Every structure is written in structure tokens, then in C-alpha cells.
Amino acid sequence: MRILNLSNHDITIELRNQGHIIISDPSEEVDAVVCNIDTYKLAPEGVPMFVLLAGGNKMLIWRVQKDYPEAHCYMDAKELVNDITAKVYEVDTSVLPVNKQKSLIVTSYANKGGVGKTTTALSIATIIAEQGAKTVIVDMDYAGANLATFYNINREFMNYIANPELLDRALFKVQGNLYLLPAPSDIIPNTIQPNDVYKILMALKSKFQVVVCDTPPSPWDKKYIHPVYANSDLVYAVVRQEKFSVAEVKTYSPQLMAMGTDRERMRIILNAYNPKLMSLQQIEAAFNTNAKLPKVRIVATVPDSREDHVKALQYGEVLNKDIWKQVTAEILQSLSDEVIPPEPVHEGLLSKIRRRWRQ
Numbered sequence: 001m002r003i004l005n006l007s008n009h010d011i012t013i014e015l016r017n018q019g020h021i022i023i024s025d026p027s028e029e030v031d032a033v034v035c036n037i038d039t040y041k042l043a044p045e046g047v048p049m050f051v052l053l054a055g056g057n058k059m060l061i062w063r064v065q066k067d068y069p070e071a072h073c074y075m076d077a078k079e080l081v082n083d084i085t086a087k088v089y090e091v092d093t094s095v096l097p098v099n100k101q102k103s104l105i106v107t108s109y110a111n112k113g114g115v116g117k118t119t120t121a122l123s124i125a126t127i128i129a130e131q132g133a134k135t136v137i138v139d140m141d142y143a144g145a146n147l148a149t150f151y152n153i154n155r156e157f158m159n160y161i162a163n164p165e166l167l168d169r170a171l172f173k174v175q176g177n178l179y180l181l182p183a184p185s186d187i188i189p190n191t192i193q194p195n196d197v198y199k200i201l202m203a204l205k206s207k208f209q210v211v212v213c214d215t216p217p218s219p220w221d222k223k224y225i226h227p228v229y230a231n232s233d234l235v236y237a238v239v240r241q242e243k244f245s246v247a248e249v250k251t252y253s254p255q256l257m258a259m260g261t262d263r264e265r266m267r268i269i270l271n272a273y274n275p276k277l278m279s280l281q282q283i284e285a286a287f288n289t290n291a292k293l294p295k296v297r298i299v300a301t302v303p304d305s306r307e308d309h310v311k312a313l314q315y316g317e318v319l320n321k322d323i324w325k326q327v328t329a330e331i332l333q334s335l336s337d338e339v340i341p342p343e344p345v346h347e348g349l350l351s352k353i354r355r356r357w358r359q
């Protein structure tokens with residue numbers, strides 16, 4: 001997030017460590033403002049306000065909230081830093097009317113960890129939302145959840161699986177059209193029932209145009225995730241280029257089919273790809289061993305760039321947008337009458353320089 005710091009407390013480093021960009025010019029557009037007792041009256045209007053009253057008296061909270069009832073007040077800088085993203089992203093559920101339009105479920109898949117399932121889900125969700133579709137990304141990797149961390153939301157998440165009535169309140173709005181449903185904090189994965197996950201999925205489908213599911217490794221062993229594959233309109237099987245890929249990919253299609261995804265709905269993403277090391281044909285052939293069944297295609301080859309990916313994670317950004325735009329074109333197309341493209345945003349000179357500098 002872009003945060004205007006009008007406090008004289010030195011929390012800039014902590015906020016930067018959380019991936020935020022600190023602004024000191026009050027005329028710039030920002031997502032939140034941090035101020036103190038001397039500066040809260042100078043904060044720009046319409047921007048979520050965080051007042052740090054460290055070392056002060058608790059009575060000051062009353063003073064600030066008398067003038068600005070919406071202000072978030074903190075006596076402790078650490079608490080403010082931990083809470084700021086979640087507070088800004090908190091959803092006003094009244095803005096989530098029922099989606100009467102067509103909706104799609106798209107899901108990432110791989111038999112093991114660390115191959116790029118989350119990167120794929122995040123990239124697809126971000127790009128579709130940027131193109132105007134109301135989208136939710138759902139963290140279904142209950143034992144290894146990390147989407148909230150990507151968005152720097154550090155807090156406990158309510159258990160909307162045990163208590164489905166909490167679902168609306170568990171959502172966060174992370175960018176214009178993009179919402180996040182984090183994994184509940186206190187969930188024990190092997191107690192989840194397939195029907196619980198199915199109900200969540202259908203409830204989200206009634207609110208969003210696109211539901212993007214980030215899934216756990218080895219979904220084959222996790223019964224609760226099977227309904228997700230059975231009900232997905234598209235499944236992106238992520239293959240990371242390495243010695244074992246060809247052998248592993250041979251099991252992908254049979255396992256996906258056994259969970260209920262037919263081959264027309266499968267797509268292959270070849271991640272961390274280097275053309276010098278492996279041919280695309282080898283991977284496609286391993287996926288398509290049964291010539292009688294419809295062929296599954298590689299829809300993207302994503303280059304190997306470790307350093308860029310680590311940097312992008314730090315700043316909550318998505319890389320290779322052109323590649324993901326091509327991948328998501330078919331999703332947008334099938335929603336085409338119902339997606340309103342956003343107005344183009346003209347990037348200011350300052351933010352252009354800052355972005356270049358970060359690259």
C-alpha cells in the first residue's frame with residue numbers, strides 16, 4: 001500500500017519491511033495515512049486514518065475519535081503496523097450484492113509443493129480483476145496458507161468453514177475488483193468435509209464473477225478439495241521444469257479426472273521454464289499419453305526468474321502480466337458481455353520513477 005506518514009514516530013522502516021511504500025507529500029494519492037496527535041487534523045479527507053498515540057494517554061483516543069469517529073487509534077506502533085493492511089482492506093459487506101451474472105471457478109493444481117500454484121492463482125486473479133471482473137481469490141491450502149501474507153495482512157482469520165454465516169465478514173477487499181478469502185487461522189485440515197468446501201464455493205459463486213482457488217500440494221490425498229476440482233470451469237496444472245517433471249506429469253491427468261475435472265477443462269502452465277533445458281513437446285506428450293482423449297495444451301511458459309519473484313512477493317506484485325493476460329483471455333471472453341473494463345489509469349511521473357527504481 002501507499003502510506004502517507006504524517007507522524008513523527010519512526011515506523012517507516014517497519015512499514016517498508018511489510019512491503020508498503022512511504023509517501024511524505026500530502027498531495028499524492030495514498031491508501032492510508034499515519035499521523036499523531038499533532039497532525040491528525042491535517043490528514044487528507046477520505047483516506048483511512050491511523051493515529052499513533054504511543055507514549056500518550058488513552059484519553060487521547062476519545063479526543064481523536066470525537067472529531068474523526070472512523071479513525072483507528074493505536075498506543076503501540078507494532079500493533080498499528082500489524083493491523084494497517086487488514087483495516088484498509090476490510091470489506092463493507094453491503095457492497096457485495098448477489099452476482100446475477102455468469103460466474104466461473106478457476107483453480108491451480110500440482111501434485112507437489114513449491115512449483116508455482118500460488119503464483120499462478122495470484123497472477124490469474126489479479127489480471128482478471130484488473131480487467132474488470134469481480135474476483136475473489138480463496139486460500140484453500142489450509143495447512144500452508146500464504147495468501148494473506150502476500151497482502152501483508154497479519155491477524156487471526158475467522159473460521160467460516162465451521163461457521164458459514166461468518167463468510168461475508170471473512171472477506172478482504174485487496175484491490176479495486178479483487179477480494180481475498182484467507183484460510184481460517186484455527187482450522188485443522190483433516191477435519192474439513194468435502195461438503196463444507198463445496199458450500200463455500202457455491203456461496204462465493206453467488207457473489208463473484210470469478211472465484212480463483214489456490215490449492216494445497218497433493219490434493220489427491222485431500223478429499224475435501226475434490227469438489228473444487230469437480231466444479232472448476234478451468235484447472236491450471238502447474239509444471240515446474242526439472243528432472244522429475246516428465247514422470248510426474250503422467251499422473252496429472254488421471255488424478256484430475258478421478259477428482260472430477262474432464263480434460264476439456266485442463267490447461268498446462270509450464271513454470272520457471274528455460275527452453276535450453278526441456279522441450280515443450282516432451283511435457284505435452286507426458287500429459288497426453290492417451291491419444292483417444294482430448295489433448296490438453298500448454299497455455300503459458302513462464303520464465304525462470306528467482307530474484308524477480310522474490311522481489312515481487314516483497315511488494316505484493318504480479319510479474320509477467322502480458323503472459324497472464326494471454327492465459328486469462330479465454331476467461332474474460334466467456335464473461336465478455338458482463339465485464340466492464342475499468343477506465344485506464346494514467347501513472348503519475350513520481351510513481352513511474354519509483355516503480356522503475358524498484359525494478
Ligand SMILES: Nc1ncnc2c1ncn2[C@@H]1O[C@H](COP(=O)(O)OP(=O)(O)OP(=O)(O)O)[C@@H](O)[C@H]1O
Nearest residue numbers: 113114115116117118119217272303304305306309
Ligand atoms: N517462474 C518462476 N521463476 C522463479 N521463481 C518462481 C517462479 N514462479 C514461482 N517462483 C517462486 O517459487 C516459490 C514457490 O512458488 P509458489 O508459492 O507459487 O508455489 P506453490 O506451488 O504454491 O507452493 P506451495 O505448495 O508451497 O504452496 C516462490 O518463492 C515463488 O516466488
Ligand SMILES: [Mg+2]
Nearest residue numbers: 117118141214
Ligand atoms: Mg501455494
